[in-house]
Amino acid sequence: xxxxxxxxxxxxxxxxxxxxxxxxxxxxxxxxxxxxxxxxxxxxxxxxxxxxxxxxxxxxxxxxxxxxxxxxxxxxxxxxxxxxxxxxxxxxxxxxxxxxxxxxxxxxxxxxxxxxxxxxxxxxxxxxxxxxxxxxxxxxxxxxxxxxxxxxxxxxxxxxxxxxxxxxxxxxxxxxxxxxxxxxxxxxxxxxxxxxxxxxxxxxxxxxxxxxxxxxxxxxxxxxxxxxxxxxxxxxxxxxxxxxxxxxxxxxxxxxxxxxxxxxxxxxxxxxxxxxxxxxxxxxxxxxxxxxxxxxxxxxxxxxxxxxxxxxxxxxxxxxxxxxxxxxxxxxxxxxxxxxxxxxxxxxxxxxxxxxxxxxxxxxxxxxxxxxxxxxxxxxxxxxxxxxxxxxxxxxxxxxxxxxxxxxxxxxxxxxxxxxxxxxxxxxxxxxxxxxxxxxxxxxxxxxxxxxxxxxxxxxxxxxxxxxxxxxxxxxxxxxxxxxxxxxxxxxxxxxxxxxxxxxxxxxxxxxxxxxxxxxxxxxxxxxxxxxxxxxxxxxxxxxxxxxxxxxxxxxxxxxxxxxxxxxxxxxxxxxxxxxxxxxxxxxxxxxxxxxxxxxxxxxxxxxxxxxxxxxxxxxxxxxxxxxx
Amino acid sequence: xxxxxxxxxxxxxxxxxxxxxxxxxxxxxxxxxxxxxxxxxxxxxxxxxxxxxxxxxxxxxxxxxxxxxxxxxxxxxxxxxxxxxxxxxxxxxxxxxxxxxxxxxxxxxxxxxxxxxxxxxxxxxxxxxxxxxxxxxxxxxxxxxxxxxxxxxxxxxxxxxxxxxxxxxxxxxxxxxxxxxxxxxxxxxxxxxxxxxxxxxxxxxxxxxxxxxxxxxxxxxxxxxxxxxxxxxxxxxxxxxxxxxxxxxxxxxxxxxx
Numbered sequence: 038x039x040x041x042x043x044x045x046x047x048x049x050x051x052x053x054x055x056x057x058x059x060x061x062x063x064x065x066x067x068x069x070x071x072x073x074x075x076x077x078x079x080x081x082x083x084x085x086x087x088x089x090x091x092x093x094x095x096x097x098x099x100x101x102x103x104x105x106x107x108x109x110x111x112x113x114x115x116x117x118x119x120x121x122x123x124x125x126x127x128x129x130x131x132x133x134x135x136x137x138x139x140x141x142x143x144x145x146x147x148x149x150x151x152x153x154x155x156x157x158x159x160x161x162x163x164x165x166x167x168x169x170x171x172x173x174x175x176x177x178x179x180x181x182x183x184x185x186x187x188x189x190x191x192x193x194x195x196x197x198x199x200x201x202x203x204x205x206x207x208x209x210x211x212x213x214x215x216x217x218x219x220x221x222x223x224x225x226x227x228x229x230x231x232x233x234x235x236x237x238x239x240x241x242x243x244x245x246x247x248x249x250x251x252x253x254x255x256x257x258x259x260x261x262x263x264x265x266x267x268x269x270x271x272x273x274x275x276x277x278x279x280x281x282x283x284x285x286x287x288x289x290x291x292x293x294x295x296x297x298x299x300x301x302x303x304x305x306x307x308x309x310x311x312x313x314x315x316x317x318x319x320x321x322x323x324x325x326x327x328x329x330x331x332x333x334x335x336x337x338x339x340x341x342x343x344x345x346x347x348x349x350x351x352x353x354x355x356x357x358x359x360x361x362x363x364x365x366x367x368x369x370x371x372x373x374x375x376x377x378x379x380x381x382x383x384x385x386x387x388x389x390x391x392x393x394x395x396x397x398x399x400x401x402x403x404x405x406x407x408x409x410x411x412x413x414x415x416x417x418x419x420x421x422x423x424x425x426x427x428x429x430x431x432x433x434x435x436x437x438x439x440x441x442x443x444x445x446x447x448x449x450x451x452x453x454x455x456x457x458x459x460x461x462x463x464x465x466x467x468x469x470x471x472x473x474x475x476x477x478x479x480x481x482x483x484x485x486x487x488x489x490x491x492x493x494x495x496x497x498x499x500x501x502x503x504x505x506x507x508x509x510x511x512x513x514x515x516x517x518x519x520x521x522x523x524x525x526x527x528x529x530x531x532x533x534x535x536x537x538x539x540x541x542x543x544x545x546x547x548x549x550x551x552x553x554x555x556x557x558x559x560x561x562x563x564x565x566x567x568x569x570x571x572x573x574x575x576x577x578x579x580x581x582x583x584x585x586x587x588x589x590x591x592x593x594x595x596x597x598x599x600x601x602x603x604x605x606x607x608x609x610x611x612x613x614x615x616x617x618x619x620x621x622x623x624x625x626x627x628x629x630x631x632x633x634x635x636x637x638x639x640x641x642x643x644x645x646x647x648x649x650x651x652x653x654x655x656x657x658x659x660x661x662x663x664x665x666x
Numbered sequence: 667x668x669x670x671x672x673x674x675x676x677x678x679x680x681x682x683x684x685x686x687x688x689x690x691x692x693x694x695x696x697x698x699x700x701x702x703x704x705x706x707x708x709x710x711x712x713x714x715x716x717x718x719x720x721x722x723x724x725x726x727x728x729x730x731x732x733x734x735x736x737x738x739x740x741x742x743x744x745x746x747x748x749x750x751x752x753x754x755x756x757x758x759x760x761x762x763x764x765x766x767x768x769x770x771x772x773x774x775x776x777x778x779x780x781x782x783x784x785x786x787x788x789x790x791x792x793x794x795x796x797x798x799x800x801x802x803x804x805x806x807x808x809x810x811x812x813x814x815x816x817x818x819x820x821x822x823x824x825x826x827x828x829x830x831x832x833x834x835x836x837x838x839x840x841x842x843x844x845x846x847x848x849x850x851x852x853x854x855x856x857x858x859x860x861x862x863x864x865x866x867x868x869x870x871x872x873x874x875x876x877x878x879x880x881x882x883x884x885x886x887x888x889x890x891x892x893x894x895x896x897x898x899x900x901x902x903x904x905x906x907x908x909x910x911x912x913x914x915x916x917x918x919x920x921x922x923x924x
Contacts, residue, residue: 525812562746566715
C-alpha cells in the first residue's frame with residue numbers, strides 16, 4: 038500500500054525540495070525564532086508571540102517561522118531576521134520588550150545592531166553571502182570557530198516540523214541513492230571504513246555492529262534508536278531530535294536497508310515531551326510521503342518506526358535493559374553475551390544505536406567514508422557533540438572534531454570559566470564518567486585518551502567545575518544519583534553504591550576515617566569487575582577519578598575536617614575578621630538566626646552554636662570581612 | 667564437544683553448558699547464591715564471578731551466565747577474583763547480618779566478618795523465589811518492586827496475591843528463610859469452605875481432582891508425603907520439567923540423560 042503523496046520519483050523529491058527552498062527563503066521578510074527546549078526555557082514563547090503580534094499589526098506579509106536549537110543556548114532566546122538579498126542577522130538574549138522594539142526597527146527597514154549576535158551566511162540556502170559591516174559572521178564567533186557542525190548542520194537553521202525543508206537542505210537524497218544503486222553490503226562497508234563508533238558512550242565500531250546484525254541468523258531483525266538520554270547535564274539527543282528529527286529517521290531507514298530490518302523502535306524518555314512531539318510529527322510526515330512504511334521511495338524496502346516512551350529509569354539507557362523495557366518487562370539489564378546483535382529484542386538480532394550515531398549515517402554515506410575519516414583522529418573519527426554546561430561562560434551544544442583538546446572546548450569555545458573564577462575540573466560521561474583536572478586539559482578528546490584518564494567519552498555531557506566545587510561532594514552527588522537509578526538487580530552495584538555513598542556522606546560530614554579512601558578504592562575496583570552491566574561497572578568512576586586527581590581534598594576532609602571549596606556545610610565555619618570589620622551591622626541584619634552580635638562601629642562576632650551556615654552574612658558583607666573555611 | 671581450560675585443567679563441556687556447569691562437572695568449587703539447577707541463570711549475586719580470557723580479552727564474568735565456548739581460559743582463583751569475592755561476601759554479610767545460611771556460606775569461603783555496618787535484612791534479592799514462581803509455576807504471583815536500594819520482592823501493590831497457588835516453591839528455594847508466601851496463602855485457604863478447599867496439588871495441576879481433608883496441614887498429609895517422596899524434590903520442579911519435556915528437553919534433562 039502506498040499513500041497518495043508517496044514520493045516515488047526524483048521529480049517528486051525535487052518538487053518537495055523546491056517547496057522547502059521556497060519556505061526557507063520565501064522572498065519576503067522572515068523572522069525565525071529558536072523554539073527548542075533551551076529557547077522555550079528562556080522565554081522564546083513570549084518572544085514568538087510578540088513578534089507575531091507586531092508583524093500582524095504592521096506587516097501582515099511577514100513570515101514568522103520556528104526553528105530548533107542553534108547550539109548557543111547561553112544567549113537564547115535567539116531570533117533570526119532574514120530579508121531577501123541580504124544575509125540574515127541573529128539577535129540574542131531577547132525578551133518580549135526587546136522583541137517588540139526590535140520588530141519595530143526591523144519593520145521600519147532598519148538593520149538594528151543592538152542585541153545582534155552575528156550574521157548568517159545563507160549561501161547554502163540560496164541567499165546572499167555578503168556580510169553586514171560591524172557584525173561578525175556566525176563562523177567567526179569564538180563559540181563556532183573551532184566547531185565542525187556535521188550532525189548539527191541543520192539544527193536551528195530549518196523548521197524541524199517541515200519535511201520539505203529537510204529535503205531542501207539535502208535530506209533524503211542519500212536514501213534515494215542508497216535504495217537505487219547501493220548494495221547493503223556496500224553501505225555496511227562504507228560505515229565500517231568511516232570508523233564511526235557508537236556515540237552513546239561505549240564507542241563500539243558501528244560498522245562492525247551492523248555487519249554482525251546483518252550476518253546474524255534470525256528473522257525478523259530489528260533496529261533500535263536509543264534516545265533514553267539521562268546523564269545529568271547532557272542534552273545532545275534531545276536537541277537533535279527537537280531540531281532535526283528527520284536526520285535520525287533517514288539514518289535508520291538507510292540502516293534498515295543495509296541490515297535487512299523491517300521494523301525499528303525509537304526509545305525516547307518521557308521527560309522529553311517536545312522531542313516526542315517533533316518525532317511523532319516527523320514519523321507521520323515520513324509515512325504520508327512514502328518515506329516510512331511499505332515500498333519506501335517506490336522500492337521494495339519496507340520499514341516502519343515505532344516510538345516507545347521510556348518510563349524515566351536511567352538504567353534503560355543500557356541496551357539490554359532498554360530491550361527489556363521495549364518488550365514490556367521491567368527495565369533490568371541481563372548479562373551479555375549473547376549480545377543484542379545475536380539475540381536482542383524478542384530474541385532476534387537487533388541493531389541498537391544512539392541518536393547521534395544514526396544521525397551521522399546520512400552525512401557519512403553522502404559525503405563519503407574517507408571524508409569522514411579525515412575529520413578527527415586515527416581511532417576516533419568524525420565529530421562528537423558535547424553539551425557544555427556548568428560554571429562556564431558559554432553554555433551550549435557544540436560539535437567538535439575528535440582529537441580537539443579539552444582546553445579548546447572549555448576556553449576557546451566555552452569562553453572560559455564564568456565569573457572569572459579558577460578552573461578546577463571538567464566532568465565527562467555523566468555518572469559513568471570521571472573528573473579531569475587542570476593538568477590534563479590538553480588531553481585530546483578521543484575514546485582512548487579519556488578512558489586512560491579515568492573518565493569516558495560518554496554520550497557527551499561535559500560539566501565544567503570551578504574552584505567553588507567540592508570534588509568529594511561531586512562524587513557524593515553522583516553516588517546519590519546512582520543509588521536511586523541502579524536497578525538493584527546485582528549485588529555489587531546495589532550494595533556497593535549504597536556503601537560508597539554512606540562513606541562519602543560521612544566524609545562530607547567531617548566524620549571521615551583514615552581507611553575510608555582505601556575502602557572506597559577497593560569497593561570501586563570490585564564494582565568495576567563484578568557488576569552486571571555498564572551502569573554498575575562504571576559507577577565507581579566519579580569516585581576513583583576524584584581520588585586519583587583530588588586526593589588532597591579528600592585528605593583535607595578526612596584529616597583536617599575542612600572543605601577547601603567551602604561546600605560541605607558541616608565543615609564550613611564563618612568567622613569575622615576583627616581587623617577588616619567596620620561594624621556596619623549589615624551581617625547582623627541579614628542573619629536569620631540572630632547569631633551575629635556586636636556594638637555599632639565595633640567588630641562583630643558570630644556565635645557558632647547558633648549559626649546554621651546559610652552564608653547570608655558572607656554574601657551581605659561589603660567589606661569582605663567574613664571569612665569562610 | 668567444547669574444550670576449555672579451567673584453573674589449568676582442560677575441561678570438556680557440552681553445547682548449552684555454562685562455564686559454571688563445566689567447572690562443577692570437574693569439581694572446581696565456585697560459590698553461588700542466586701543459582702539453582704532447574705531455574706534459569708540470573709546473574710544477580712555475582713559470587714560466581716571468575717576471570718575469563720575469551721579471544722584475547724580477559725574480563726571478570728559471572729560464570730553462571732557465561733556460555734562455555736571453545737578455547738576459553740578460565741581462572742577461578744586469580745587475585746582480582748579472590749579480592750572482589752571477599753568484598754562481595756562482606757557486603758552480603760552486612761546486608762543479611764542475621765541470616766545463618768549467608769553466614770555459613772561466607773564462612774565456607776573464609777569470610778567471617780564485615781567492616782560494614784549491619785543492615786539486618788532478611789532478603790538477599792537473589793530472585794530464586796521470583797524465578798520459581800514465574801518459570802516453574804508460571805504464576806508470577808511475586809516479582810521485584812522498586813529499584814536500587816529500595817528493591818524488594820513482593821506481590822503487586824503488596825496486596826495478598828490472587829494467583830498464588832500456595833505451592834510453596836518460593837519458600838522451598840529461598841536461601842534465607844524469608845519467603846513466607848506459602849504460609850500466608852495457606853492461611854487464606856483455610857478460610858475457604860466446602861468444594862473450594864482444593865488440594866494444592868490439584869491447584870498445581872498434578873492431580874485432576876482432590877479436596878483437602880487435613881485443613882491444609884500438609885505436613886500431616888499422607889498424600890503430600892507420598893508426592894514429595896515420589897518426586898524427590900519440590901513438585902514444582904518436577905511439574906516444570908514434565909511440561910518442558912513435552913515440548914523439548916530442558917538443559918537439566920539433557921544433563922541427566924547424559
